[in-house]
Amino acid sequence: MTMSGVLRPGHCQLRVLDLEESVNFYTNVFGLVETGRDDTGRVYFKCHDERDHNSFIIRESDRAGMDFYGFKVRDKATLDRLESDLRAYGVSTERIPAGEMLETGERVRFEIPTGHIMELYAEKTAIGDGLGYVNPDVFIENRKGISPIRLDHWQIHGADLDGSRDLFINVLGFSLVEKILGEDGKTDMAVWLTCSTKAHDIAFVRDQRNNTVHHASFLLETWEKVLHAADIMGKYRVSIDNGPLRHGITRGTTIYSFDPSGNRLETFCGGYDFYPDMQPYTWTWDELGSAIFYHTRALNERFLTVVT
Numbered sequence: 214m215t216m217s218g219v220l221r222p223g224h225c226q227l228r229v230l231d232l233e234e235s236v237n238f239y240t241n242v243f244g245l246v247e248t249g250r251d252d253t254g255r256v257y258f259k260c261h262d263e264r265d266h267n268s269f270i271i272r273e274s275d276r277a278g279m280d281f282y283g284f285k286v287r288d289k290a291t292l293d294r295l296e297s298d299l300r301a302y303g304v305s306t307e308r309i310p311a312g313e314m315l316e317t318g319e320r321v322r323f324e325i326p327t328g329h330i331m332e333l334y335a336e337k338t339a340i341g342d343g344l345g346y347v348n349p350d351v352f353i354e355n356r357k358g359i360s361p362i363r364l365d366h367w368q369i370h371g372a373d374l375d376g377s378r379d380l381f382i383n384v385l386g387f388s389l390v391e392k393i394l395g396e397d398g399k400t401d402m403a404v405w406l407t408c409s410t411k412a413h414d415i416a417f418v419r420d421q422r423n424n425t426v427h428h429a430s431f432l433l434e435t436w437e438k439v440l441h442a443a444d445i446m447g448k449y450r451v452s453i454d455n456g457p458l459r460h461g462i463t464r465g466t467t468i469y470s471f472d473p474s475g476n477r478l479e480t481f482c483g484g485y486d487f488y489p490d491m492q493p494y495t496w497t498w499d500e501l502g503s504a505i506f507y508h509t510r511a512l513n514e515r516f517l518t519v520v521t
C-alpha cells in the first residue's frame with residue numbers, strides 16, 4: 214500500500230560489460246524474463262511475478278554500475294504534483310518523453326544530493342504475470358534459475374546522505390524505518406526508508422564515493438528459496454560476496470552475489486511490515502556487525518568497500 218503517492222521501485226537501468234553474457238546470466242541463472250530490446254541496444258527484463266512490462270534494463274558499457282532508478286507513482290496527477298513539489302524544494306527536474314523506454318510513459322528525472330539520477334513515472338504497460346486476471350492459478354510454470362518475485366530495493370552510496378534522506382522523507386513522503394548511527398552517536402551513517410509497508414524501498418549509506426550503488430535487491434518467496442539460490446550460484450559458479458545469512462536490520466535473510474560485470478545483487482526474503490506511525494529502529498556503531506550480519510557479527514572487507 215502506498216503511503217505517499219510513490220508506489221514502489223519500478224525500474225532501474227544497469228550497465229554491463231558484455232551484453233550477451235549478461236543476457237544469458239540474467240535469463241538462465243538469475244531467472245528474469247526478457248521482455249524486449251530497443252533500438253539503442255538496451256535489453257529489458259521483468260521478474261516472473263511482476264505485471265508491468267519491465268523492471269530491469271541493461272545496456273553495454275565499459276563500466277559497471279547503475280544509470281538511473283525509477284519509482285512508479287500512483288497516477289499522472291501524482292506525477293505532476295511530485296514534480297512541482299520537487300521544484301518547490303529547489304530540485305531541477307527534466308521530462309523524458311513517453312516511449313524513450315519501451316512500454317513506459319513520461320518520466321520525471323532529477324538528481325539527488327548523493328549524485329544519483331532518480332525518476333518518477335506513472336505509466337508502464339501491464340503485460341500481466343501470465344496467469345490471467347480471472348480465476349488465476351497460484352504458480353507460474355517453467356521458471357528458470359533463481360527466479361525472484363520482484364525488484365525490491367536498492368542500497369546506494371554518497372556523501373550527502375542527509376540531503377538525499379531529507380528529500381525522500383520531506384518531498385517524496387518516505388518514512389525512516391531503521392538507521393545506523395556513527396561513532397559520534399549522532400550522525401546517520403546509513404538509513405533505510407520506505408514508501409510502502411515494506412521494511413525498505415531504498416537505503417542510503419554515507420560514503421565519499423557519490424553516485425555509487427552497493428546492491429540491487431530482488432525478493433524471493435521463502436528462506437528455502439534463498440538457500441536454493443545459493444545452490445544455483447554454486448552450480449553456475451556465481452561469485453558470492455556473503456551469505457546465506459540474516460540481517461539484524463530489517464530481519465531479512467539474504468545472499469549477496471555479483472553479476473558477470475561485478476554489479477552486486479541481493480536475493481533475499483523476509484523483513485517486517487512497517488507503518489508510518491511506528492518508531493524507527495536505531496543501531497549504534499558498536500553493534501554494526503550485528504546490524505549487518507546478525508549471526509557472525511563480523512563484516513567482510515569486500516562488503517564494506519566494493520561499490521559500482
Ligand code: FE
Nearest residue numbers: 368428430479
Ligand atoms: Fe538490501
